[in-house]
Amino acid sequence: MHVEPKTQRISRRGLLIGGGAAVVAAGAAGYARRDDLLPWWYRAAGLERPRTDGELDHDGAEWVAASSANWRWAHRPADYTVDRVVIHVVQGSYGDALRVFRNPLHEAAAHYVVRKDGHIAQTVRELDVAFHAGNRRFNERSVGIEHEGYVDRPGDFTDAMYRASAVLTAGICARYDFPADRDHIVAHSQVPGTDHTDPGPHWDWDRYLKLVRAADRR
Numbered sequence: 001m002h003v004e005p006k007t008q009r010i011s012r013r014g015l016l017i018g019g020g021a022a023v024v025a026a027g028a029a030g031y032a033r034r035d036d037l038l039p040w041w042y043r044a045a046g047l048e049r050p051r052t053d054g055e056l057d058h059d060g061a062e063w064v065a066a067s068s069a070n071w072r073w074a075h076r077p078a079d080y081t082v083d084r085v086v087i088h089v090v091q092g093s094y095g096d097a098l099r100v101f102r103n104p105l106h107e108a109a110a111h112y113v114v115r116k117d118g119h120i121a122q123t124v125r126e127l128d129v130a131f132h133a134g135n136r137r138f139n140e141r142s143v144g145i146e147h148e149g150y151v152d153r154p155g156d157f158t159d160a161m162y163r164a165s166a167v168l169t170a171g172i173c174a175r176y177d178f179p180a181d182r183d184h185i186v187a188h189s190q191v192p193g194t195d196h197t198d199p200g201p202h203w204d205w206d207r208y209l210k211l212v213r214a215a216d217r218r
Contacts, residue, residue, distance in 0.1 A: 057126045057175075058168050061112065066123040069104035071130045074140070082126070082176040084142035085169050085185045086110075086133050087208075089156075089198040094148040098123065108132060110144035116156065118164035126172070133191045143172050151200030162204070166211030173216060180212045 054063040076082050090097045094115040101109040101123045110132040113121045124130040132144030145165060149156025173180045182205065188198045 051125070051127075055125070056122055058112070058120060058122060058171060061120040061122040061168075064098050064102075064113075064121045064123050066101040066109035066130070067104040067106070070101055070106060070109035071124045071128050074127060074129045076127050076129070076140075077176055080129070080140040082141060082143065082172075083178040083184060084138065085172055086138065086142045086144045086188055086191065087165075087185065087199050087203070088132065088144060088146045088188045089151050089200060089203070090146050090148055091150055091198070092148075094119075094121070097146050097148070110146040112144070112168060113146040113148070114161055114165045114168070115148050116158045116161050118158075118160035120164055120168060126175070133188065134194045134196070135191050138191050145169065147199065151198050151202065154202035157199075157203060162208055162211055166208060167215045170212045170215035170217075173212070174218050177218075180209065180216050182209065185209065185212065 054065075056063055074080060088110055090113070094113055097113045098121060100106040108131045109123055111122060111124045111126055111130050113123065126143055129139050130144050131139060133139050133142060145168060147157070147161060147165060169185060170180060173184070178184045187203070188194060188196045
């Protein structure tokens with residue numbers, strides 16, 4: 001998990017729970033101005049969707065709000081097209097993920113965290129840009145899903161976790177109308193510029209995609 005600069009390289013593979021402070025590369029001034037102006041433009045034009053504290057995008061999830069330092073206000077998909085899900089592994093526990101996402105110094109959060117027993121927490125609204133992928137453009141176009149566990153412990157990836165996460169991902173694919181395939185459901189390790197390896201070699205992509213497609217009701 002990293003901050004959301006336009007471009008960056010992080011020297012560590014990085015445990016999520018090891019702290020989220022990363023080197024922030026300054027974006028172009030014009031891009032920064034656009035980020036500042038977009039929320040006001042939507043509000044002034046009457047396009048902002050009503051927001052309710054604690055509102056969920058995934059039925060059955062628990063709302064555990066991330067610090068506002070770890071995500072950016074947006075109006076997706078009106079301002080940014082959403083066409084990716086990024087799969088992460090925490091390198092720690094469910095509780096560890098929620099703890100650091102609530103910490104404003106961590107400077108990173110995913111939209112969701114999935115526990116081994118299948119319980120899901122939503123920490124950032126899908127409307128908004130969560131700082132989860134270590135790549136600004138990818139953050140703007142994606143929904144990030146963290147999974148409890150460690151990349152080198154295949155037993156951490158339980159059946160309940162796979163099934164709950166697959167239903168979540170299928171719902172995201174349906175909401176934003178993009179295919180449930182490996183071009184659109186990607187590993188954190190596939191994000192351009194990252195040095196992360198999650199979800200790692202023990203994540204069963206064939207099994208996961210079959211579950212996602214079975215849950216996709218479009």
